[in-house]
Structure formats: structure tokens, C-alpha cells
Amino acid sequence: MRLNPVIRGWSRYYRSVVAANIFSRCDHVLYYQLEQWARHKHPTRGRRWIHQRYWRKDETRNWIFSTPEKQEIRRHNQTSIQRHTKVKGEASPYDGNLLYWSQRLKHHPMLKGTLARLLQKQQGKCRWCELYFRPGDLIEIDHITPKSEGGGEELNNKFALHLHCHDSRHAKHAAKSIDNNDHTLSS
Secondary structure, eight states, X not given: OOHXXXXXXXXXXXXXXXXXXXXXXXXXXXXXXXXXXXXXHOTTSOHHHHXXXXXXXXXXXXXXXXXXXXXXXXXXXXXXXXXXXXXXXXXXXXXXXHHHHHHHOSSOTTSOHHHHHHHHHXXXXXXXXXXXXXXXXXXXXXXXXXXXXXXXXXXXXXXXXEHHHHHHHHHHHHHHHHHHHHHHHHO
């Protein structure tokens, strides 16, 4: 129980480097260390008895170290390798290139999670004018169906717009509602 969190943490820390061979080597060394521990704990017992007590066979692996309570030890190579993607040129999370960082990172430190997901979903384009967002653009989140008309807070009911596109969208919506009110008053 005390060893598993250490193995998990160490493996996750080093999973972005070329570590598959090292993980296998660590598992190999750990096997011999556990075997030495078991021999030290039971000096009068033979190797076969120790293996029957602490290791069990599995179809996928030869030996699995487990306690009598069936608590298994974690292997280093159970952690999947995640390759690190290099950052382009002189890019920085603080340079204002929201499109690049929203596609690279799901959670940009300068963006709220919703805006980052919307930029990724919209492939960096404004839903109103269809132009790409550029560094320095002011971006707003708007509801497709307004909350006053029963729209919810789900991601599929939101989209990202330039600030000026957001203003023109609402101005057009307000003008349409004024025209509808004038039409009903004259009737």
C-alpha cells in the first residue's frame, strides 16, 4: 500500500520522456528487491514456498507480487507513455495567441475552460463573421438560445464571438424585436 503511490507518482512524472525501457528495467529490479525482502523475512523457507506465498501467475504476465489479502503491487510499465509535443518557435502561454494555446492545452492559464473548449470546437473562428481570432482580439461567449427563451448553460448552446460581432448580433436581435413590437402595435 505504501509502495504503489510512489511507483505511480514516479512513473507519471517520467512518462513524457523515452521511458519504456527504463520502466521495464525498474520492474525487473523491483522484482529482485521484493524477492530479497521475502527471503529476509522468511530465512528458513525455500524459494518455491516464498514464490507461492507472495507471487501468483497470470495469463498475461509471469509473476505478480501480491499480499495474502490479494493487494497487488503496481508495475512501472502500467503507466502509458505520453510523448511531449514541442512548443512552436518563441510561443508562450502569455503571448496572447489564444488559438494556438487553446488547441495545445485544454486548460489555458489565461482562459476560462469554456472559452478554451469553444475556441477548439470552432477551430479558432468567430461564429458570426467566420474570421479567425487573432492575438489581441476581445472575445465574448454568447448563448445560441438565450437563457430568457429557455436556453441552458451547456457547451452546445454557446459560441465564441468577437466583441464587435457580439454587439452587432445583439443590435440586430434588438432591432428585430422592436420591428415586431411596432408591427403588433399598428395591428
